[in-house]
Amino acid sequence: MSLLHLxxxxxxxxxxxxxxxxxxxxxxxxxxxxxxxxxxxTIDIAVHVGTLGAVLLYFRRDIGVMVAGLLSLxxxxxxxxxxxxxxxxxxxxxVLVAGYFLARNGYMAMLRSAEVIAWTTLIFxxxxxxxxxxxxxxxxxxxxxxxxxxxxxxxxALALVPGTSRSGITITAARLLGYxxxxxxxxxxxxxxxxxxxAGGYAAWETYQADELALGADAAVAAALAFVSAWxxxxxxxxxxxxxxxxxxxxxxxxxGAGLLYWVYA
Numbered sequence: 001m002s003l004l005h006l007x008x009x010x011x012x013x014x015x016x017x018x019x020x021x022x023x024x025x026x027x028x029x030x031x032x033x034x035x036x037x038x039x040x041x042t043i044d045i046a047v048h049v050g051t052l053g054a055v056l057l058y059f060r061r062d063i064g065v066m067v068a069g070l071l072s073l074x075x076x077x078x079x080x081x082x083x084x085x086x087x088x089x090x091x092x093x094x095v096l097v098a099g100y101f102l103a104r105n106g107y108m109a110m111l112r113s114a115e116v117i118a119w120t121t122l123i124f125x126x127x128x129x130x131x132x133x134x135x136x137x138x139x140x141x142x143x144x145x146x147x148x149x150x151x152x153x154x155x156x157a158l159a160l161v162p163g164t165s166r167s168g169i170t171i172t173a174a175r176l177l178g179y180x181x182x183x184x185x186x187x188x189x190x191x192x193x194x195x196x197x198x199a200g201g202y203a204a205w206e207t208y209q210a211d212e213l214a215l216g217a218d219a220a221v222a223a224a225l226a227f228v229s230a231w232x233x234x235x236x237x238x239x240x241x242x243x244x245x246x247x248x249x250x251x252x253x254x255x256x257g258a259g260l261l262y263w264v265y266a
Contacts, residue, residue: 005039010050010222010229017196018051049200049223052197055196058189066081066085069084069085087146089194098160103202118257124172132172133245135176137180140183151177152174152188166195170184171188174188
């Protein structure tokens, strides 16, 4: 990979992973529009490690609470931390099951087209707009229950279709249930931790099995750039949502989706 290609892939992954605009769509589009070869699984894994590190750092208190909760469960005690751990685990289950089924049966590659990305970017962007505008803003993460997190988790499984956006669809589901904008993003980002860990682990295992995993300087640089850009994206989004809406992200999705539809059909 050229240095420019490496920087673009890492920064694009870092910025788009947690914003409601779909990182998978952008990673598919980068080689198409940049006339570059696919970056390969090693770099994909590296940038996912970087973004995972960023969300772990930003929500280190929540992660600490969940780790303590897991230890409490193992000791036979049900604490607030244990409850949060179980909520996040339950919310992650649907995407793990659906992702394993699609990957094992070879359906994932069928969805990686510019046409699919264009429609999902547009449709789910509009869904985010209307839900964000029309739904109540009263609930906080403390109000999250097992039924609610399962609903959000089922919505998260839709993000296996590129262009949907994992953070975007989980935020939409949380807003539909009346969660505040920052709290909806908070829930979406916590759900990203086991999801990214599982996806990255599965990709690393598949790459290792194929004897194609080659960690080196490129992977280290990609991980570092993705980490920095992801941390900045999370911090800026959370600050923005304290006093504003998701509308700018929706506008971006509409412009991107419309532009892709024009490119595909014209």
